[in-house]
Every structure is written in C-alpha cells, then in structure tokens.
Amino acid sequence: MFKNGIWGENPVFRLALSLCPAVAVTTTVKNGLLMGVSVLFVLVMVNITISLLKPFIHPKARFPIFMFTIATWVTVIDLILSAYARGVYAEIGLYIQLIVTYAIVFSRAELVASKHKVIPSAIDGLSMGIGFTFALVLISFIREILGKGAIFGIPFAESSPFLLMLLPAGGFFIVGLLMALLNWIDIRFLGKTPISGGGH
Amino acid sequence: MAVAKKGHELIVSVSPHIKSEESVSKIMWTVNLALLPAFIMGVYFFGPMAAYTVLLCIISCVAFEAITQKLLNKKITINDGSAFLTGLLLGMNLPPSLPFYMPIVGSFMAIVITKQLFGGLGYNIFNPALIGRAVLFLSWTRAMTTWHEPTAGFIGLDAVTTATPLGILKHEGLGKLIEEFGTRIDLYIALFTGRVGGSIGETSAIAILIGGIFLMHRGYISWHIPVSFIGTTAVLAWIFGGLPGGHGGLFTGDPIVHILSGGLLLGAFFMATDYVTSPEVKTGQLIFGAGCGVLTMVIRLAGGPPEGVMFAILLMNCFSPLIDRSLKTQVFGSIKQ
Numbered sequence: 367m368f369k370n371g372i373w374g375e376n377p378v379f380r381l382a383l384s385l386c387p388a389v390a391v392t393t394t395v396k397n398g399l400l401m402g403v404s405v406l407f408v409l410v411m412v413n414i415t416i417s418l419l420k421p422f423i424h425p426k427a428r429f430p431i432f433m434f435t436i437a438t439w440v441t442v443i444d445l446i447l448s449a450y451a452r453g454v455y456a457e458i459g460l461y462i463q464l465i466v467t468y469a470i471v472f473s474r475a476e477l478v479a480s481k482h483k484v485i486p487s488a489i490d491g492l493s494m495g496i497g498f499t500f501a502l503v504l505i506s507f508i509r510e511i512l513g514k515g516a517i518f519g520i521p522f523a524e525s526s527p528f529l530l531m532l533l534p535a536g537g538f539f540i541v542g543l544l545m546a547l548l549n550w551i552d553i554r555f556l557g558k559t560p561i562s563g564g565g566h
Numbered sequence: 567m568a569v570a571k572k573g574h575e576l577i578v579s580v581s582p583h584i585k586s587e588e589s590v591s592k593i594m595w596t597v598n599l600a601l602l603p604a605f606i607m608g609v610y611f612f613g614p615m616a617a618y619t620v621l622l623c624i625i626s627c628v629a630f631e632a633i634t635q636k637l638l639n640k641k642i643t644i645n646d647g648s649a650f651l652t653g654l655l656l657g658m659n660l661p662p663s664l665p666f667y668m669p670i671v672g673s674f675m676a677i678v679i680t681k682q683l684f685g686g687l688g689y690n691i692f693n694p695a696l697i698g699r700a701v702l703f704l705s706w707t708r709a710m711t712t713w714h715e716p717t718a719g720f721i722g723l724d725a726v727t728t729a730t731p732l733g734i735l736k737h738e739g740l741g742k743l744i745e746e747f748g749t750r751i752d753l754y755i756a757l758f759t760g761r762v763g764g765s766i767g768e769t770s771a772i773a774i775l776i777g778g779i780f781l782m783h784r785g786y787i788s789w790h791i792p793v794s795f796i797g798t799t800a801v802l803a804w805i806f807g808g809l810p811g812g813h814g815g816l817f818t819g820d821p822i823v824h825i826l827s828g829g830l831l832l833g834a835f836f837m838a839t840d841y842v843t844s845p846e847v848k849t850g851q852l853i854f855g856a857g858c859g860v861l862t863m864v865i866r867l868a869g870g871p872p873e874g875v876m877f878a879i880l881l882m883n884c885f886s887p888l889i890d891r892s893l894k895t896q897v898f899g900s901i902k903q
Contacts, residue, residue, distance in 0.1 A: 528671070528705050529704065529705040
C-alpha cells in the first residue's frame with residue numbers, strides 16, 4: 367500500500383491529477399519541494415481527520431464536510447508558510463491556497479479515508495504525498511536545469527537558458543515526457559501492461 | 567478446386583480501383599526540389615553559415631525521425647522525404663547563424679514532439695517546422711532576431727547585423743525604409759531578389775515564386791490558400807498599412823512591401839499549404855488563407871514582433887479541422903442526421 371502512491375498510482379504521472387501545480391510551481395526545485403511537502407501535510411492530516419470523523423459524517427453531506435476539512439488544514443499550512451518561509455511564500459502562496467481544490471486531496475478523502483481506519487488512511491496520505499513530492503521535485507529539477515541553467519538554485523551555465531521550459535508549455539512537455547518514460551520503464555523492465563491515466 | 571493461373575486471379579477490393587502514380591515520397595521530394603532555388607539564394611546572400619544551419623536542421627530532423635520511430639517500434643520511413651522537408655523548412659526559417667544547439671533543439675521539438683508523438687506523418691495538428699521555429703523564437707528571442715546583412719558572396723564569417731525590412735517598417739516607418747534603399751523601386755528590387763536581412767530562405771521573393779509556381783503547375787498545391795493568404799494580406803496592408811506611426815491614413819499603405827518582405831511568400835506557398843494541417847475542402851482553404859492573412863496583418867501592424875506569419879499559420883492550423891467539419895458536404899445517399 368505504501369509503494370502504491372509513489373510508483374503504481376503516482377498522483378501526477380499515473381492518475382494525472384493535480385497537474386495544475388505540477389506545471390505552475392515547478393520552475394525551481396525549492397518551490398517544487400515546498401509545494402510537495404505542503405500537499406503531503408494536507409493529505410495526511412485530511413485523511414486522518416476524515417477517517418476519525420467518518421461515523422459522524424452523513425453520506426449525503428460528505429462533500430461539503432470534506433471541503434471544510436481540507437480548507438481547514440490548508441489554512442493551517444498557509445499560515446505556517448507565510449510566517450516561516452516568506453520568500454518562497456511570495457512566489458507560490460497563491461497555489462498553496464489552491465490546495466483546497468486539488469483533486470488528489472479530495473479523491474483520497476473520498477476513496478480511502480471515508481472507508482478505512484485511521485492508520486491505513488494516514489499511510490495512504492503519506493504515500494500519495496511522497497509520490498506527489500517526488501513528481502514535483504523531478505519535474506522542477508529538469509525544468510530548473512533546462513530553463514534556468516541551475517541546480518538547486520546554484521547556476522552552472524553562462525549561456526542563455528531554454529526559456530520555454532520555464533513557461534507552462536515547457537512544463538506540460540516535461541510532464542508528458544516523464545509519463546512516457548515511466549510507462550516505458552514499466553513495460554520494458556517490470557513487464558506490466560500500461561494503464562491509461564484518468565485526469566481532470 | 568480450380569486454381570487460377572498467375573495473373574488471372576479475380577481481385578475483389580474496395581474502391582479506389584485506379585491508383586495514381588503519385589506517392590507521399592514523390593510529393594515530398596518534389597517539394598524539397600521546389601525549395602532548392604530559395605535555399606541557393608539564401609546561401610548566396612548569407613554565406614556558408616546559412617548552408618551549415620540548414621544542413622544541421624536536416625540532419626538532426628532525419629536522425630530524430632529515425633530514433634523516434636525505432637523507439638516506438640514503428641517502420642522507419644526517413645526515405646519518404648518528409649523529415650528532410652521539415653528540416654529544410656525549419657532551417658530556411660532561421661537566421662543565418664545560430665549556436666549549434668538551437669537548430670537541434672528546434673528539430674527535436676518539430677519531429678519528436680509535434681510529429682511523432684502525435685502519431686507520425688499525417689496525424690500532426692501543427693506544422694512541425696513552424697512549431698520548431700516558434701519554440702526557438704520564444705526561448706532565444708535575441709538570437710532568433712539577430713539578422714545579417716546580405717553580403718552576396720562568400721566573403722567571410724564576419725557578418726554585419728542589420729534589421730529586417732519589416733523591423734524598419736514597424737519601428738521607423740516606410741519613409742525610413744525607402745531611404746535605406748534609395749528609391750521605392752530600388753526597395754522593391756532588393757526585396758524581390760532577396761538582398762535584405764531576414765531568415766535564410768524567406769528573403770528572395772523570386773526564388774520562392776519559382777518554387778511555388780512549379781508546385782502549382784505539377785498540381786501538388788492548389789491556388790486557393792496562397793492566393794487568399796497573400797490577397798488578404800495585400801488588401802489589409804493597403805487599407806491599414808499607413809496607419810501606424812501617425813502618417814497617412816486609411817488606404818495609404820504599401821501592399822507590395824508587405825507582400826515581398828518577411829516570411830509571407832514562403833509561408834503562403836510552402837507552409838500554409840501543408841496537406842496535413844490545412845483544410846481539404848476548397849472553400850475551407852480560402853477561409854484558412856484569409857484567416858492567416860488577417861492574423862498576419864494584425865500581428866504586423868498591432869502586435870509586438872514585426873513579423874506574424876509564423877503565429878498566424880500556427881493559429882489557423884488549430885482551426886483547420888473545425889473548418890473542414892463545418893463545410894463537410896453530405897455524403898451521397900446518406901440520411902441527414
């Protein structure tokens with residue numbers, strides 16, 4: 367179950383959920399990592415909360431309650447970041463608040479947390495969060511090298527960077543090529559048949 | 567059971583029964599041949615660096631085609647000339663000298679991303695060569711807009727940078743442009759032969775016209791797209807061309823300068839007419855060309871960059887399936903839905 371979120375059902379590369387932040391904030395590894403960790407935090411806390419509350423949630427009212435729970439934990443991480451990481455928050459703050467709308471958080475609450483006990487839900491949130499962070503760091507690592515000529519913020523190239531990679535179009539190219547690469551590894555080395563992604 | 571003698575079998579097949587001698591590879595190589603005059607003029611004016619840039623594009627396009635088809639377990643079809651044509655068109659749309667990695671990146675975007683990943687020849691939505699150029703233009707705008715003074719001869723590698731006629735027209739006006747070349751007739755002659763700054767293959771109007779008319783004569787392209795594209799551009803240039811800069815007014819623009827300069831002729835004859843990315847219906851082709859013309863003039867007169875043919879064609883590529891669908895005639899005998 368733990369490996370599921372990182373490879374088999376990686377939120378970005380396999381489920382094709384939450385592509386908006388995967389493209390929008392991944393221009394530097396620092397931004398990508400912070401975004402990933404924020405989503406990781408929200409995923410784990412939301413899954414725990416929903417799992418604990420599930421006896422009290424009426425099935426017909428569950429969507430609004432999920433929304434409120436997610437919004438609560440997003441507010442928490444939003445306030446923490448604006449207090450302790452002002453520099454990065456200025457760049458990606460808008461997308462932190464938008465975690466409320468990320469389909470990956472909502473779908474884990476609906477699919478896992480509302481049906482499982484607390485510990486498995488927390489592990490699922492952790493797994494999905496690590497998978498998401500891994501995807502964002504990988505995308506932003508490639509984009510930072512190609513677009514800014516830098517690794518972890520340290521510039522290595524004098525020449526003009528490949529600007530397109532910093533634009534949203536370049537982000538989509540990288541996400542698409544990485545999806546293809548992962549499918550190729552699956553088919554070639556792990557002997558699996560490819561699954562088609564969902565997406566929203 | 568009687569076995570028919572060889573050559574006397576009854577062949578049952580679906581239509582079409584009569585097949586033409588034309589094939590994809592024959593058409594592609596003919597288009598390559600039609601681009602030869604413009605390529606020669608480009609090398610003549612801009613020197614060996616131009617030939618080097620174009621060859622680099624062709625080699626990397628063909629190589630990427632082969633590598634991608636090999637990785638995707640497809641049949642390798644580099645002999646059909648389509649990757650060669652993409653490379654040639656991409657190279658002719660670039661400034662004469664670029665760092666070596668830019669043509670390679672452009673070829674990668676053109677062949678791998680735009681063409682092969684969308685399904686290969688016949689399935690791409692956008693013109694591959696233009697996507698390659700657009701990526702380079704957006705990524706390395708300065709290198710992609712550093713134009714060289716045409717030297718007419720193999721003088722050396724030290725080229726003098728200059729502005730394109732459209733750049734001068736946009737920033738300093740028609741009066742300044744005529745002043746640069748002497749008289750208005752001198753300007754027309756320079757534009758017609760190609761002795762102006764610009765991309766390798768776009769400057770020489772006469773060479774492109776020779777290639778374009780050759781293709782029309784062979785029936786490989788129809789007149790609809792080039793005529794409506796160039797015609798719309800000319801009419802709009804005449805009506806609105808005098809407006810920017812505050813001089814003149816309506817109906818004072820110079821359509822001939824707008825037709826002969828920039829990538830209009832190359833785009834209208836060789837890139838807007840791409841079979842894959844333009845409408846099939848003749849009326850649709852007229853609409854497609856007119857749309858390209860309107861967008862070109864909007865960008866030239868009111869947009870940021872001085873030239874707009876590339877973005878105009880790419881934007882109209884998006885619309886060509888829609889144009890085709892909305893003009894599709896009813897199949898004979900079918901019932902209206």
